[in-house]
Amino acid sequence: MTLTGGAVRTTDSRRPVREAVLTTAGLLWLAAYATTVLRPDLGAGPRGVCEAVGILVWVAFGVDFGWRWFRSGRRRAFIRANQVDLALLVLPALRPLRMLRLLTLLHVLNRSGGSSLRGRVGVYVATATILVGFCAALGVLDAERGAPGALITTFPDACWWVTTTITTVGYGDLYPVTGTGRLVAVALMLAGIALLGTVTASLASWFIERVGAEQEGSAAATRADDAALTREVRELRAELRRREN
CATH class of the missing domain: 1.20.120 (Four Helix Bundle (Hemerythrin (Met), subunit A))
Known part of the structure; x- marks a missing residue:
């Protein structure tokens, strides 16, 4: 412990x-x-x-x-x-x-989700997106179906509403009218922002890592070229000194 x-x-x-x-x-x-x-x-x-x-x-x-x-x-x-x-x-x-x-x-x-940070982020984001979306669709359908004036009355409608909400598109063609449905909507909005932020941060980290690796490779090649050029200059000077003597 x-x-x-x-x-x-x-x-x-x-x-x-x-x-x-x-x-x-x-x-x-x-x-x-x-x-x-x-x-x-x-x-x-x-x-x-x-x-x-x-x-x-x-x-x-x-x-x-x-x-x-x-x-x-x-x-x-x-x-x-x-x-x-x-x-x-x-x-x-x-x-x-x-x-x-x-x-x-x-x-x-x-x-x-794994020992590496990227493995945990990947597993968490993929699993969370699927499960949160599926469960939110079930939750809003459970709350809305049968309510007066409800627009989300079938599972396909619930899935469409989840897709537009979690991606922060929000067409507004479907929306919950019950208190419980709106509570599910608020949770889904927060989850969508968090998941998109995680994906964006993960992609940004990956790009920065790739750019850093390429820059490091370029710098290593430049250092190798400099070392080779320095060695050739030294050899040339040594050769000139031998000829002068």
Whole structure:
């Protein structure tokens, strides 16, 4: 167990297995949630099973948080360093905010995205874009369908709205009219800005790195040419001195 920069980190050889289990559980919850939204005619029995899956997955994330808190050894420091995780665990207990469980899943995926910074950024951006978009489409459809004056009433409409919103285009042909739908819209707008900013920063970093590598290669070639020219001049001077003598 180490404490770095106020964050508590526990050394656990079973961490990859635990995170794989949590990722699978999160995807299972997403499948159950998608089933209840995309199949509004689902019977009471299957719908109850999907609701039970959602509760069990939430409990699984809670157990994981509690275990990491127990193993940390610095309980208060762990809570201070993991306030976001705690909020993502507590808030989804409220039904309108149950989609926040997705953020917990993204956090787990980000922790297991790879050892290199670029690998983590790539995995996180690609996964976050797909999952945030898909879950936002489900969330806005769940909130809007059946509401008076609703414009987003089908899943394709929800996907189109997500695409125009997350890319910050915003045609305005479709928009949520319910409070919950607008809450989903605000979250999606913030996510879109963050994701686009991450992509832009990653591309800029890649270009700067490539330009730096090319400049370094050019400078190395110039230094080699200078060294060769200096060597030839020295040899020529030595030859001239030998002839003068």
